[in-house]
Structure formats: structure tokens, C-alpha cells
């Protein structure tokens with residue numbers, strides 16, 4: 259399915275509106291609630307951005323399905339037809355504590371296949387998008403990534419718990435690289451790979467709304483985003499994710515599968 263131009267323009271307009279609102283209200287008092295634990299937060303702005311995007315989609319595309327983190331989308335979406343996957347604020351902890359390093363994520367899928375992905379780095383006013391069959395853009399200009407030659411000459415991004423507990427041979431992967439960086443917002447960590455600042459991003463547990471936008475952009479670039487055993491991602495499930503430059507994907511899979519039996523269970 260090729261991306262409809264009007265749908266693309268609408269998505270961009272809505273995301274720009276949402277990012278403007280987040281920047282304009284940054285210094286206003288914020289209601290913050292804990293979800294599962296002290297690291298897992300939701301603010302009234304997560305719900306407000308989600309509500310705004312869903313209202314727009316429902317108005318213009320009432321037959322499309324929506325999967326969204328804070329629960330205002332469809333209760334049991336499937337992958338038939340159009341599916342919009344939304345993370346209204348990716349990096350809510352950063353949003354609350356840093357007022358920086360957070361993003362808005364949107365993936366558009368048709369029959370389970372990526373059509374387009376959008377990541378707004380809100381505080382840097384950068385809109386990244388990838389259209390499958392067309393290309394990848396930063397603020398409407400074709401994105402020219404930094405070249406990645408090998409793992410040994412690259413930085414990597416990853417969830418720190420992976421390295422503490424050495425899951426998926428994370429320390430071995432790190433030892434092959436020049437070092438690790440981490441934003442704590444999956445969309446922005448994926449952007450590091452998209453820009454060629456890092457060769458990979460590895461996370462033990464991402465929800466569909468954390469990876470859907472990135473997966474569409476990676477697909478548009480012919481980059482690799484799989485499970486740590488190289489399997490395709492399931493759009494409707496939480497799972498471990500390896501997002502990789504194509505030059506290092508098979509080497510990283512070999513490292514993970516060399517001794518890690520846990521990875522084979524994911």
C-alpha cells in the first residue's frame with residue numbers, strides 16, 4: 259500500500275500541532291500519576307495528546323483502527339486494513355524530569371505492513387518520517403545518514419538493564435563496539451540508528467507503540483528491526499527488539515545466539 263498524500267499531510271499537521279502544544283505548556287504545572295511503578299508515569303499531557311490525535315483520526319478515517327498507549331484507541335485492534343499506532347509521549351519520565359528528550363511516535367500500517375512512520379523530537383523541533391517505497395526525511399529534506407562500517411568502529415544504544423544483567427549478550431556486543439549511549443526514549447534511541455550515530459539499539463521489552471513508528475522508518479530505509487533472534491516483530495505484542503544498521507545485523511545475531519539460551523526463548 260502506497261502512502262496517501264493527504265493522509266501524510268494530515269498526519270504531519272496533527273503531529274506539529276501536538277508538538278507545539280507540548281512546547282507551549284512545558285512550564286505549566288503538570289499532573290503526574292504512577293502506573294505500574296515510580297519509573298512508569300503518565301501525565302495529563304500524554305492523555306491530551308493521545309485524545310487530540312485519536313479525535314482527528316476518527317473524524318477523517320472512521321473505519322481505521324487505532325492502537326494507542328494510554329488506552330483511548332480500540333480495545334482489541336487487529337492488523338486488518340489501516341492501523342494507526344500512537345505513542346503520545348515517548349519518554350514520559352524524561353518529559354517530567356528533564357523537560358527534554360521525549361518524542362511523539364506514529365506508525366501507519368496496512369494489513370500488518372508498514373506504510374509510514376513519524377517521530378517528532380519535540381524539543382529539537384525535528385520531524386523524522388519514513389515512507390515505505392519512497393524514503394526517509396528530516397524536516398522534509400532527505401535524510402543522509404552517517405556511514406556505519408562495522409560494530410567495532412561504532413557506538414551502540416541500549417537499555418542499561420540489559421548491560422547490568424548481560425541479557426542477549428549485551429556486554430559482549432558492547433565489548434565489540436566503541437561504547438554505549440542511551441536516551442531512555444525508544445523513538446529517540448532508534449533515531450540515533452537512523453542518523454547513523456549508532457549501529458544498533460537493543461531493548462528487552464518494547465510495546466508496539468514504542469517500535470511501530472521506528473519499524474516503518476527502518477523499513478523505508480532497508481534497515482533491520484527484528485527480535486534478538488532475528489524474527490519479525492509482532493505488531494500487537496510486547497517483545498524484545500533489536501534495531502540495527504544492516505551492516506552489523508548478522509554479526510550481532512551471531513553474538514546473541516552464540517551462547518544466550520534466554521534469547522532463544524524470546
Ligand code: IPD
Nearest residue numbers: 347348349350351442443444463
Ligand atoms: C518508554 C521509553 C523507554 C523504554 C520503555 C518505554 P514511555 O516509553 O521508550 O525508553 O525503555 O520500555 O516504555 O512509557 O515513556 O512512552
Ligand code: CA
Nearest residue numbers: 298299327350
Ligand atoms: Ca508509558
Ligand code: CA
Nearest residue numbers: 327345347348
Ligand atoms: Ca508513552
Ligand code: CA
Nearest residue numbers: 345348349468
Ligand atoms: Ca514509549
